Amino acid sequence: MNIAVLSGKGGTGKTFISVNLSEVAGNSTYIDCDVEEPNGHLFFKPTNITRNSIYVNIPEVDNNICTGCKKCVGFCKFNALAYTNKVLVFEDVCHSCGGCSIICPANAITEKKKEIGIVEKGISNNVSVISGIMNIGEVSGVPIIKESLKYIDNNNYNIIDCPPGSSCIVMDSIKDADYCILVAEPTIFGSHNLNMVYDLVKLFNKPHGVVLNKYTDKNNPIEEFCNEKNINILEKIYFDKSIGNLNSNGEIVSRVNDKYKELFSSLLEKVTKEVWHAEITNP
Amino acid sequence: MKIAMPVSEKSIDSYINNTFGRANYFLIYDTESESSVFIDNTAAASQGGAGISAAQILVDQNIDSLITPRCGKNSAEVFENSNIKLYRSIAGAIKENIELLKEGKLNELTEIHAGFHGVGRNNNRGRGRR
Numbered sequence: 001m002n003i004a005v006l007s008g009k010g011g012t013g014k015t016f017i018s019v020n021l022s023e024v025a026g027n028s029t030y031i032d033c034d035v036e037e038p039n040g041h042l043f044f045k046p047t048n049i050t051r052n053s054i055y056v057n058i059p060e061v062d063n064n065i066c067t068g069c070k071k072c073v074g075f076c077k078f079n080a081l082a083y084t085n086k087v088l089v090f091e092d093v094c095h096s097c098g099g100c101s102i103i104c105p106a107n108a109i110t111e112k113k114k115e116i117g118i119v120e121k122g123i124s125n126n127v128s129v130i131s132g133i134m135n136i137g138e139v140s141g142v143p144i145i146k147e148s149l150k151y152i153d154n155n156n157y158n159i160i161d162c163p164p165g166s167s168c169i170v171m172d173s174i175k176d177a178d179y180c181i182l183v184a185e186p187t188i189f190g191s192h193n194l195n196m197v198y199d200l201v202k203l204f205n206k207p208h209g210v211v212l213n214k215y216t217d218k219n220n221p222i223e224e225f226c227n228e229k230n231i232n233i234l235e236k237i238y239f240d241k242s243i244g245n246l247n248s249n250g251e252i253v254s255r256v257n258d259k260y261k262e263l264f265s266s267l268l269e270k271v272t273k274e275v276w277h278a279e280i281t282n283p
Numbered sequence: 284m285k286i287a288m289p290v291s292e293k294s295i296d297s298y299i300n301n302t303f304g305r306a307n308y309f310l311i312y313d314t315e316s317e318s319s320v321f322i323d324n325t326a327a328a329s330q331g332g333a334g335i336s337a338a339q340i341l342v343d344q345n346i347d348s349l350i351t352p353r354c355g356k357n358s359a360e361v362f363e364n365s366n367i368k369l370y371r372s373i374a375g376a377i378k379e380n381i382e383l384l385k386e387g388k389l390n391e392l393t394e395i396h397a398g399f400h401g402v403g404r405n406n407n408r409g410r411g412r413r
Contacts, residue, residue: 073339079332082339084364090357093332 001275002152004177004206006162006170008193012183013213013237016247018161019043020254020264021181027126028157031148033173035117035132035141040161042250046122046129053118054132054144056096057111061087065108072100072109092139117144121151128153145172152176157268166200174201178275180208181234184222186215191225198231207278209234211267232274235267284314286384287346288377289337293321299372299380303351304334304358311344312381334358342367350380350389359395 005018015032019040022030032038059072063086073081080093081100091114101109117134132148134141141163149172152158162173174180180201184194194210201208209232212222216239226233237243243260246253254261288299289306300306305327312319322344326336334354338361341349348368362369369392372380383389 079326079329079336082335082342082361084342084361086364088361088364090332090335090360093335093357 001156001179001272002158002160002177003179003181003271004160004162004174005181005183006166006174006197006200007164007183008166008196009189010164012164012185012190012193013211014164014183015040015043015161016213016243016253017181017183017211017264017267018159019252020260021268022127022157022159023125023252023254024261024264024268025127025157025159028159029128029130029151029153030159030161031151032129032131032161033145033148033169034161034163035134035144035148035169036163038131038133038161041120041122041129041131043247043252044122044124044127044129045250046120046124046127049120049122051118051120052147053115054147055113055115056143057098058091058094058096058114059089059098059100059109060112061089062108062110063087065106066104067106067108069105071103071105075099075103095140096143117141119144119147119151141169142172145169149173149176166196170197170200171204174204174206177206178278179271180204180206181271182208182210182231183213184210186212186220186222188221191222194222194225198229207274208232209271209274212236214239234270235263237263284348285344285346286312286314286348286350286381287341287344288312288350288372288380289324290321290377295319295377298376299350299352301352303349303354304337306337309337309341309344310377311341311346314381314385332357335361338362348384350384351392354392354395356395356397 005014007014022028032040070083073083078093078095080090082088101111116138120131122129130148130151132144134144160173163169182197184190210226211234215236243253254264288310289303290310291300291307293308306324308321309324310319310321324337326333329336335357338358342365350370350372352372354369370389371392
């Protein structure tokens with residue numbers, strides 16, 4: 001069962017929720033798709049690390065063969081190529097579509113590999129910890145996310161810790177999800193951010209529910225928002241300084257605190273039931 | 284000598300545009316014939332890489348110099364490979380800039396920025412944009 005955890009902005013508690021869900025699930029796979037700043041491994045401190053480099057293809061032009069017809073320049077929808085007295089390739093702009101090498105009438109363009117990051121695999125107790133890590137300065141983490149999601153184990157729980165926001169990398173992260181947990185803070189700003197990811201999971205037709213993190217009993221615009229839109233609130237996690245302390249020491253809250261172990265077990269159970277229910281009503 | 288400038292209006296009495304890659308038009312001024320031609324900047328609407336594409340348009344026009352207030356690093360690379368000289372415009376009219384260039388009073392543009400549209404490196408893009 002694949003559970004994606006996402007939110008409209010950073011800092012709401014995606015990693016907190018994901019790490020703890022993986023922990024209480026026991027035999028599970030935790031996949032950190034926040035490839036720009038993966039931090040789940042700081043909590044799991046996995047061992048037996050193996051690393052895979054992730055490459056994309058970038059055009060390489062043999063200027064001795066190139067006839068200067070500029071067909072590749074005209075073809076590239078991303079404007080990654082220019083022709084002066086030779087073809088210039090702007091690697092940062094290239095989307096690795098490979099079209100230029102196909103369209104070149106002189107066969108002057110081949111593709112070379114460029115490393116954009118790595119996928120790290122390790123183990124922490126019974127949790128397989130997968131972290132996609134993009135090289136600093138790279139533009140798109142999508143290829144790293146696709147590779148990270150290959151570690152999904154269909155016999156167990158897979159918790160997918162998504163990047164913040166609702167852009168392409170998030171869409172790629174939730175593609176295989178059976179359920180989406182939307183994490184939000186109980187503020188007006190939180191409602192705005194929740195709305196973004198809510199629109200996204202609706203678009204993808206994914207079963208979903210909300211976890212209200214850093215909850216207080218004061219006025220809660222986000223609770224009103226959920227009620228208004230009829231969004232299922234799965235759990236309210238009250239603002240608690242002791243969580244902050246444990247988190248900032250890199251500890252997994254549900255490993256050391258029974259109350260939260262229970263809370264996350266119950267959250268996992270609710271989500272599991274929701275997925276079964278969705279499978280029965282929508283096979 | 285053919286000089287190009289990014290402009291927002293098709294008029295020689297107009298002003299230089301304050302950006303390069305996404306200007307509406309380019310003016311190409313020939314100092315020998317004193318003729319001016321305006322061409323559309325088809326790169327202006329590009330999602331990304333507008334500077335590269337705009338520079339390509341001007342390279343294809345065989346210009347010798349470009350007068351512009353600023354230029355991104357990708358377009359600058361295209362110009363450098365084409366031996367096209369970049370001059371920093373002064374705030375003001377197109378005509379004034381042409382005269383100053385003729386008199387050798389415009390400075391070369393040496394500060395190249397990292398790009399505005401999320402395609403260059405080191406430009407402090409926010410998280411999660413693509």
